[in-house]
Amino acid sequence: MDTDDLRNEVLSCGRRARVAARALAPMSTERKNAGLLAMADQLCASANTILQANSKDVEKATTDQLSLPIIDRLKLDGKRIQAMADDIRQVAALEDPVGKVIVEWIRPNGLHISKVRVPIGVIGIIYESRPNVTSDAAVLCTKTGNAVILRGGSESIRSNIAIAEALRAGAVSAGLPEDSILMIPKTDRDAVRHMAGMDQYIDLIVPRGGRALIETVVNYARMPVIKHYVGLCIAYVDREADLDMAVRIVVNAKTQRPGVCNAIETVLVHRQIAAPFFKKIAPLLAGKKVEIRADPDSLRHLSALNYQSLHSAREEDWTTEYLDLILAART
Known part of the structure; x- marks a missing residue:
């Protein structure tokens, strides 16, 4: 036109x-x-x-x-x-x-x-x-x-x-x-x-x-603007969390509809429960074909579990809205 x-x-x-x-x-x-x-x-x-x-x-x-x-x-x-x-x-x-x-x-x-x-x-x-x-x-x-x-x-x-x-x-x-x-x-x-x-x-x-x-x-714009800007949904798993519940929440929040704006992009895990948490969640995320981009501590835990779709996180991964089956993991 x-x-x-x-x-x-x-x-x-x-x-x-x-x-x-x-x-x-x-x-x-x-x-x-x-x-x-x-x-x-x-x-x-x-x-x-x-x-x-x-x-x-x-x-x-x-x-x-x-x-x-x-x-x-x-x-x-x-x-x-x-x-x-x-x-x-x-x-x-x-x-x-x-x-x-x-x-x-x-x-x-x-x-x-x-x-x-x-x-x-x-x-x-x-x-x-x-x-x-x-x-x-x-x-x-x-x-x-x-x-x-x-x-x-x-x-x-x-x-x-x-x-x-x-x-x-x-x-x-x-x-x-x-x-x-x-x-x-x-x-x-x-x-x-x-x-x-x-x-x-x-x-x-x-x-x-x-x-x-x-x-x-x-x-x-020549008129007032209401805007959002960069923002991500992050799930934090505390050391006192019910791990079974936390696993269900994280899997659902990442995989049910990864393309919507309230899907999580990052999971932040307390170091004291990182090992048992990743052990519980890894097979479920793998079954959903989720790629994980992990910091060194998370990478070590997931590598020990032989998680296949695993990469070292880059700095931009902590601020990226993937809207896809990709999850940043940090301990």
């Missing part, structure tokens, strides 16, 4: 979202919750359409030889769609933050001042891979009275569009503005730059993904 055409399309989304935000902000809690419940129902009703779109994304990801954990993050099934719908219903049941008085006081001259939670306006959210983020982001924004412009990753573009269309249809059926949920349907990277520069329409932008994405958004 020509860059001017792309920019105009993104600007059009911004204008539409601004109009929708003004209509959504004053809506009652009851109306917003009804919209959320309708979204959940429509998501389930559109399951076949969503799964067909998702199968095309998965097929392309497989052809492009993306890693198995990344494909797992991308893949949807009936159970995952039902879980998304259940999550929407849980958000509907939450207390509405809009209108909540945070603090209030009276000045000596009798002036009453209060600080009250209000919608932000239009929120831009840019994310990668997981299509369920489309639902999570749209639903949280709706609950808080904000319009949202979504831009997902190229790997999940068909899934994202199908999910967003289902949510929009549900919202409209309950009387919410259709354009309170908008999806940028293009995967051009320039779309990120155009969104980040659109401060006349977007009040806040949230990048959710890898370092390159976050740095791009921060460099171009």
Whole structure:
């Protein structure tokens, strides 16, 4: 797509979202919750359409030889769609933050001042891979009275569009503005730059993904940014830990879905229980085909157990988010 055409399309989304935000902000809690419940129902009703779109994304990801954990993050099934719908219903049941008085006081001259939670306006959210983020982001924004412009990753573009269309249809059926949920349907990277520069329409932008994405958004953003940065999930096994429980937790946290952001990347083990811990966990990790990158002490314990997929850890292994069947081990 020509860059001017792309920019105009993104600007059009911004204008539409601004109009929708003004209509959504004053809506009652009851109306917003009804919209959320309708979204959940429509998501389930559109399951076949969503799964067909998702199968095309998965097929392309497989052809492009993306890693198995990344494909797992991308893949949807009936159970995952039902879980998304259940999550929407849980958000509907939450207390509405809009209108909540945070603090209030009276000045000596009798002036009453209060600080009250209000919608932000239009929120831009840019994310990668997981299509369920489309639902999570749209639903949280709706609950808080904000319009949202979504831009997902190229790997999940068909899934994202199908999910967003289902949510929009549900919202409209309950009387919410259709354009309170908008999806940028293009995967051009320039779309990120155009969104980040659109401060006349977007009040806040949230990048959710890898370092390159976050740095791009921060460099171009002309509005406030809420971002995370480098972070890892680490499991610590203390000397007083129940080792059987610790083994179950570590194996599950690493291998159940290694491509999600709450999978652990490092296990830190107290030296006093390192030998028995590694003896218990090594065969289980080996059975799951987990590669271990170990510090000298852990390497010594695992080598003695003849662990095959074993390497000496490098300094960067302690700060790497693998999103794969790789585990850094340190004693």
